[in-house]
Amino acid sequence: MRVSVFRRAHFNAAHRLHNPNWSDQQNRAYYGKCNNPNYHGHNYELEVRVTGEVDPETGYLIDLGKLKKIIEEQVEERFDHKNLNLDTEEFSELIPSAEHICYVIFNILREHLDDKYELGVRLYETPRNYVEYPAG
Amino acid sequence: MRVSVFRRAHFNAAHRLHNPNWSDQQNRAYYGKCNNPNYHGHNYELEVRVTGEVDPETGYLIDLGKLKKIIEEQVEERFDHKNLNLDTEEFSELIPSAEHICYVIFNILREHLDDKYELGVRLYETPRNYVEYPAG
Amino acid sequence: MRVSVFRRAHFNAAHRLHNPNWSDQQNRAYYGKCNNPNYHGHNYELEVRVTGEVDPETGYLIDLGKLKKIIEEQVEERFDHKNLNLDTEEFSELIPSAEHICYVIFNILREHLDDKYELGVRLYETPRNYVEYPAG
Amino acid sequence: MRVSVFRRAHFNAAHRLHNPNWSDQQNRAYYGKCNNPNYHGHNYELEVRVTGEVDPETGYLIDLGKLKKIIEEQVEERFDHKNLNLDTEEFSELIPSAEHICYVIFNILREHLDDKYELGVRLYETPRNYVEYPAG
Amino acid sequence: MRVSVFRRAHFNAAHRLHNPNWSDQQNRAYYGKCNNPNYHGHNYELEVRVTGEVDPETGYLIDLGKLKKIIEEQVEERFDHKNLNLDTEEFSELIPSAEHICYVIFNILREHLDDKYELGVRLYETPRNYVEYPAG
Amino acid sequence: MRVSVFRRAHFNAAHRLHNPNWSDQQNRAYYGKCNNPNYHGHNYELEVRVTGEVDPETGYLIDLGKLKKIIEEQVEERFDHKNLNLDTEEFSELIPSAEHICYVIFNILREHLDDKYELGVRLYETPRNYVEYPAG
Numbered sequence: 105m106r107v108s109v110f111r112r113a114h115f116n117a118a119h120r121l122h123n124p125n126w127s128d129q130q131n132r133a134y135y136g137k138c139n140n141p142n143y144h145g146h147n148y149e150l151e152v153r154v155t156g157e158v159d160p161e162t163g164y165l166i167d168l169g170k171l172k173k174i175i176e177e178q179v180e181e182r183f184d185h186k187n188l189n190l191d192t193e194e195f196s197e198l199i200p201s202a203e204h205i206c207y208v209i210f211n212i213l214r215e216h217l218d219d220k221y222e223l224g225v226r227l228y229e230t231p232r233n234y235v236e237y238p239a240g
Numbered sequence: 241m242r243v244s245v246f247r248r249a250h251f252n253a254a255h256r257l258h259n260p261n262w263s264d265q266q267n268r269a270y271y272g273k274c275n276n277p278n279y280h281g282h283n284y285e286l287e288v289r290v291t292g293e294v295d296p297e298t299g300y301l302i303d304l305g306k307l308k309k310i311i312e313e314q315v316e317e318r319f320d321h322k323n324l325n326l327d328t329e330e331f332s333e334l335i336p337s338a339e340h341i342c343y344v345i346f347n348i349l350r351e352h353l354d355d356k357y358e359l360g361v362r363l364y365e366t367p368r369n370y371v372e373y374p375a376g
Numbered sequence: 377m378r379v380s381v382f383r384r385a386h387f388n389a390a391h392r393l394h395n396p397n398w399s400d401q402q403n404r405a406y407y408g409k410c411n412n413p414n415y416h417g418h419n420y421e422l423e424v425r426v427t428g429e430v431d432p433e434t435g436y437l438i439d440l441g442k443l444k445k446i447i448e449e450q451v452e453e454r455f456d457h458k459n460l461n462l463d464t465e466e467f468s469e470l471i472p473s474a475e476h477i478c479y480v481i482f483n484i485l486r487e488h489l490d491d492k493y494e495l496g497v498r499l500y501e502t503p504r505n506y507v508e509y510p511a512g
Numbered sequence: 513m514r515v516s517v518f519r520r521a522h523f524n525a526a527h528r529l530h531n532p533n534w535s536d537q538q539n540r541a542y543y544g545k546c547n548n549p550n551y552h553g554h555n556y557e558l559e560v561r562v563t564g565e566v567d568p569e570t571g572y573l574i575d576l577g578k579l580k581k582i583i584e585e586q587v588e589e590r591f592d593h594k595n596l597n598l599d600t601e602e603f604s605e606l607i608p609s610a611e612h613i614c615y616v617i618f619n620i621l622r623e624h625l626d627d628k629y630e631l632g633v634r635l636y637e638t639p640r641n642y643v644e645y646p647a648g
Numbered sequence: 649m650r651v652s653v654f655r656r657a658h659f660n661a662a663h664r665l666h667n668p669n670w671s672d673q674q675n676r677a678y679y680g681k682c683n684n685p686n687y688h689g690h691n692y693e694l695e696v697r698v699t700g701e702v703d704p705e706t707g708y709l710i711d712l713g714k715l716k717k718i719i720e721e722q723v724e725e726r727f728d729h730k731n732l733n734l735d736t737e738e739f740s741e742l743i744p745s746a747e748h749i750c751y752v753i754f755n756i757l758r759e760h761l762d763d764k765y766e767l768g769v770r771l772y773e774t775p776r777n778y779v780e781y782p783a784g
Numbered sequence: 785m786r787v788s789v790f791r792r793a794h795f796n797a798a799h800r801l802h803n804p805n806w807s808d809q810q811n812r813a814y815y816g817k818c819n820n821p822n823y824h825g826h827n828y829e830l831e832v833r834v835t836g837e838v839d840p841e842t843g844y845l846i847d848l849g850k851l852k853k854i855i856e857e858q859v860e861e862r863f864d865h866k867n868l869n870l871d872t873e874e875f876s877e878l879i880p881s882a883e884h885i886c887y888v889i890f891n892i893l894r895e896h897l898d899d900k901y902e903l904g905v906r907l908y909e910t911p912r913n914y915v916e917y918p919a920g
Contacts, residue, residue, distance in 0.1 A: 107339050108375045112368040116910065118798040118825040118867075123569065134570065136577060142867035145798040145825005147910050155375045161259065162270065163337030168369055169272060187798075187822035201571030203515050222375075230796065230827050232520040233576055239516045239563045239630075240376065240648065243611050244647045248640040252502065254390040254417040254459075278459035281390040281417005283502050291647045297531065298542065299609030304641055305544060323390075323414035358647075366388065366419050376648065379883050380919045384912040395705065406706065408713065427919045433803065434814065435881030440913055441816065473707030475651050494919075504656040505712055511652045511699045511766075512784065512920065524774065526662040526689040526731075550731035553662040553689005555774050595662075595686035638660065638691050667841065678842065680849065745843030747787050776792040777848055783788045783835045783902075784920065 105158040108224075109165045110151055113175045115184035118145040119200040122189075143187060146229050148205070150179065152213060153224035166221065174216050179209055202229040206237045241294040244360075245301045246287055249311045251320035254281040255336040258325075279323060282365050284341070286315065288349060289360035302357065310352050315345055338365040342373045377430040380496075381437045382423055385447045387456035390417040391472040394461075415459060418501050420477070422451065424485060425496035438493065446488045451481055474501040478509045513566040516632075517573045518559055521583045523592035526553040527608040530597075551595060554637050556613070558587065560621060561632035574629065582624045587617055610637040614645045649702040652768075653709045654695055657719045659728035662689040663744040666733075687731060690773050692749070694723065696757060697768035710765065718760045723753055746773040750781045785838040788904075789845045790831055793855045795864035798825040799880040802869075823867060826909050828885070830859065832893060833904035846901065854896050859889055882909040886917045 121138040131139045158165050188200040194208045206227040228234040257274040267275045294301050324336040330344045342363040364370040392415045393407040403411045430437050460472040466480045478499040500506040528551045529543040539547045566573050596608040602616045614635040636642040665682040675683045702709050732744040738752045750771040772778040800823045801815040811819045838845050868880040874888045886907040908914040
C-alpha cells in the first residue's frame with residue numbers, strides 16, 4: 105500500500121533577486137521589481153509530500169506530528185520573519201528565487217527524513233506562482 | 241488525447257485511531273489526541289482522478305454526472321455523518337487513518353469504474369493534511 | 377482610528393444533535409443524519425473579530441500573538457479532538473449545534489478580553505455552512 | 513536542478529455542448545443542461561506547468577513575467593468574455609468540453625514555448641470539476 | 649441569542665450587459681467586453697445570510713436542510729446552466745449585472761422565508777468581484 | 785437599491801515594526817519577530833468595499849473597471865514589491881502595522897472616489913490575520 109502523504113506549512117520572509125556578477129542595470133532589466141534593493145516579501149506556503157509504504161500496524165506512512173515538528177524546526181524557524189538574503193546562510197550566495205528556495209528546502213528536509221521515504225516539495229510564492237522540486 | 245478528469249466531493253465523519261493489539265497507554269503515546277475514546281471528527285474532502293482517452297464523438301473522457309453519482313452512492317452515502325469505527329464494515333477491523341480511508345475509497349470506486357480508466361484518489365483530512373493513493 | 381482585527385483558528389471535533397426531551401423518532405425526524413447516535417464530526421474553522429481603537433504608539437489594536445494564545449488555550453485546547461457531547465462541560469446539557477458552539481465560544485472569549493474591545497465570532501462548520509454571533 | 517514552475521490565470525466564457533451529428537433529443541439526453549441552446553458559462557481557472565532545468569545564473573526556470581504575457585496574449589485575449597462556440601475558430605467545429613478546451617490551450621501554448629520546456633495544463637471548469645492534459 | 653446563519657450555493661450561467669435604449673456603440677463603450685452580443689458566462693457563487701433568534705429547544709435558527717432546498721428550488725433550478733437574458737423572465741427586461749442579479753435573488757428568497765428572519769445576499773461573479781444586498 | 789460592491793487586489797511588500805522612541809530591547813520584546821531589523825514580508829490581499837445606490841440605467845453601482853484602475857494606480861503601483869518603511873512616504877514615520885496600512889489605503893482611495901460612495905477596506909496580512917477599517 106504505497107501512498108503519498110502531504111503536510112502544509114508556511115513562513116513569511118523578505119527577499120531580493122540580484123546577481124552580483126551583473127551590473128545594476130542588467131539586474132533591473134532582468135528581475136524588474138523583484139530587484140528592489142530594499143527588498144520585498146511574501147507569505148510562502150509550503151507543501152511537503154512524503155511517499156512510501158503504509159505500516160499496517162499503525163495505519164500511518166509517517167507520524168504527521170513528527171513531520172510537522174521537523175518542518176517547524178528545520179524550515180519555519182530558519183526562514184520565518186527573515187530576510188532571506190541577509191539573515192540566512194543558505195542564500196548568502198545563492199539567489200533566493202522560488203526555484204532555489206524550493207530546492208534548498210528539499211535538501212534540508214531530505215537530511216532529516218529516513219531514506220525509505222521519497223520526498224517532494226512544492227513552494228507557493230503567491231497563490232498564482234509556485235514551484236515543485238523534483239519535477240513530477 | 242489522454243487526459244485526467246477530476247471531481248471533488250466531501251463527507252463529514254467521526255473516527256478514532258486505536259490499535260486493539262496495543263495497551264491503552266501505547267495507543268495514547270502513539271496516536272495522541274487522535275486516540276480519544278469518545279472520537280473526534282473531520283470534514284473529509286475527496287478528489288477523484290480518472291485518466292484515459294477522450295471520446296472524440298462526445299468530447300468527454302467520462303460523463304461527470306455519472307461519476308458524481310457513483311461517488312455519492314458509493315462513498316458519500318456510506319461514510320457521510322457516520323462514525324467510521326462503529327457504523328461501517330470497512331473500518332470495523334481496519335484503523336481509519338487517512339491513509340487507510342483513502343485506500344478503501346480507491347478500492348470501492350475501482351469496482352464501479354470501467355477497467356479502461358486509470359484511477360487515483362486524494363483525501364484531505366484537513367486543509368493541511370492529505371493523502372494520495374496510489375502514490376504519483 | 378477604530379478598526380476590526382480578525383484572527384482565524386481551527387479545531388476538529390465530534391458531535392451529535394439530540395434533544396433528550398424528545399423521542400428518538402422525533403430526534404431522527406428533526407435532525408436527520410446529524411442525530412447519528414455514534415456521532416459524526418467536523419473541521420471547525422473559527423474567525424474571531426476584535427474591534428476598538430488603535431494604539432498610536434504601537435500601531436496595534438491588540439497584540440495578535442496574545443489573542444492567538446487566548447484562542448489556543450481557551451478554545452482549541454478545550455474542544456480540539458474532543459467529542460463535544462461527552463468530553464466537554466459546555467455541551468453536557470446544551471445541544472452542540474453550530475449556533476450554540478458559536479455562542480459558547482463568544483462567551484468564553486468575552487471573559488478573557490479587556491472590556492474596551494468589542495467581540496464577534498464566526499464559526500464555519502463546513503465551508504458552506506457557518507454562523508455568526510452576535511448578528512451583524 | 514529540474515523543477516516545475518506553475519502559473520495561474522483565468523477567463524470567463526460562454527459555451528454549449530452539442531454534437532451536430534446527433535438529433536436534438538440525443539444531445540439533450542447526453543449533455544443534459546450543458547446542451548442549453550442559449551449557452552451557459554463559467555469562470556475558467558487555468559494552471560500552466562512548465563518543467564525543465566533551472567538556469568544557475570538567474571535562478572529561474574523561465575521568466576514568469578514572460579510566461580504570464582504569453583498566457584495573456586495567447587489564451588486570455590482569445591477566450592475571455594467570449595462565446596467559445598460562436599466567437600472562436602478553435603471551437604467552431606470542436607465541441608468545447610473541458611477536455612477539449614484543455615487540449616486546445618496546451619497546443620496553443622506549446623507553439624509559444626521553447627522546445628526545451630515540458631508543458632502541462634490543468635483547466636478548472638468549476639472548483640469541483642477539472643481536467644489535466646497531458647495525463648500525469 | 650440573535651445569530652446569523654450562512655449557506656453557500658452556486659450556479660453557472662451566461663449573460664450579456666446591454667442597454668436597449670442605447671446605440672451599439674454606446675453599449676460597447678460603456679460595458680466593454682461584457683457587451684459581447686454572443687454572451688459570456690460565470691460560475692456564480694451565492695452566500696445567503698439569515699438572521700434571527702435561535703430556538704432554544706432545537707439549537708437552530710433555521711433548519712439548514714430546508715434553507716438549502718429553498719435555494720436549490722428557487723435559485724439554482726431557475727438560473728443554473730441558463731442564459732440569463734434569454735432563458736429567464738427576471739432578466740428579460742432588467743440588465744443582468746451582478747448588482748441586479750443579487751437584488752433579484754434577494755427578492756425571490758424573501759418571499760419564501762418567514763418574516764421573522766432578516767435576509768442578506770452576497771453574490772460572487774468572480775472570486776475578485778462581488779456584490780451584497782442589502783448594503784451592510 | 786442600495787448595494788455594496790467588492791473588488792479584490794493584492795501586492796507583495798517588505799516591512800518592519802519598530803518604534804523609534806523605544807529602545808531596541810523594548811522593540812524586540814513588544815514586536816518579537818516582526819521587529820527583525822532586516823525586514824520580512826507578506827503577500828497583502830486587499831478587499832475594497834464601495835456602497836451606494838445602483839444606477840437603474842446601467843445596472844452598475846460603479847464601473848468596476850474604473851475601480852480596478854484606481855486601485856492599481858493608487859495602491860498597487862505605490863506599494864507592490866516595495867519596502868514599506870524605506871520606499872514609501874506614507875510609512876517613513878508611521879509604523880506599518882496591518883492596522884495602519886489598512887487605514888492609509890482607506891484614505892488614499894477615499895480621495896479618489898466620488899463622495900456619494902461609502903468606502904470600506906479589509907487588508908489580509910496572512911490568510912489568518914486581517915484588519916478592517918472603518919470597523920463594521
